[in-house]
Amino acid sequence: AQFHGQVVAVKKLSSPSKQKLLEFNTEVHTLSSYKHENLVRLYGGYSGKDLHLLIYEYMEHKSLAEALFETQYPLKLDWKARCDICLGIAKGLKYLHEESRLKIVHRDIKAQNILLGGTEGHLKAKICDFGLAMLCEEGNENMVSRVAGT
Template sequence: MARRRGVKRKKINLLGDRSAVHMEELPVFSLDTLANATSQFHEDKKLGQGGFGPVYMGKLEDGKEIAVKRLSKASGQGLEEFMNEVLVISKVQHRNLVRLLGCYVDKEEKMLIYEYMRKKSLDVFLFDEGHRGILDWRKRSTIIEGVGRGLLYLHRDSRLKIIHRDLKPSNILLDNDFNPKISDFGMARIFGSDQDQADTRRVVGT
């Protein structure tokens, strides 16, 4: 398979000397590639504002559409969430989980690149007056079943036991056929194989 321009694979250490997480064979995009794809991160390309920074729609030279999640440089909490998202999403794969395509990592910049979902998120169709009538019961049933399958995979069938901890309509993305994909794993909790509960002092979610 031909390698896309501006994308390479290498081992990266995302936390320096602190609890290093090495991601081997993760596609690493160049900054120029992502800047060109998003029209230099133009405001018109902005899809939304996440917990640790903005998300942009982009288009690569080959026409492939992507979503670029950019870590806010001022967000210390965002760095922790960014690291957790890379760790979690790189270890799970399911048709109802959003797919990570690669990343960009530098001292000053960290970005995650995902598949772009044209229908955007479920909250648009639930709460926006202009979109409410689009979701008939058949589409709603498809979404409910897909989210259930994704959660079942995370909780029971994946290599890791993963609890999302921030599941909400804005974190459920929809493809052209209204099939749902769970996204935003920054606050997820990973359990060991022999664990079914854990204590935390940090308040998470919304």
């Protein structure tokens, strides 16, 4: 799909409950304001009567899980690339935990939730899928609220 002339990925959600709709709107409002080179960018969302969509930055390559475990995957991940991927993930988590206005605990970091962009030799790892994420207000790390269950 295209959004404002840019190729994007669109995630269609199943019909959520009223609570899930509130969480969906919170996720769109909150996460679309987060911009970091190691987070998949959420451009926005659409919520209609029977249609709920999230519009994300398009990543050229598959997930880290596919890159590591699929024998048919065309990218070769040498040790430098693997270290760069780990560093990118760490930078993204540092931003979420320490540098963002509202602190976010992802709660589901795994190879399937790391997408790869860029070109071979210059891969960029980005964290995605904030469906289980939790928000922590600044100065009140004990107060946690669920972002969304996408």
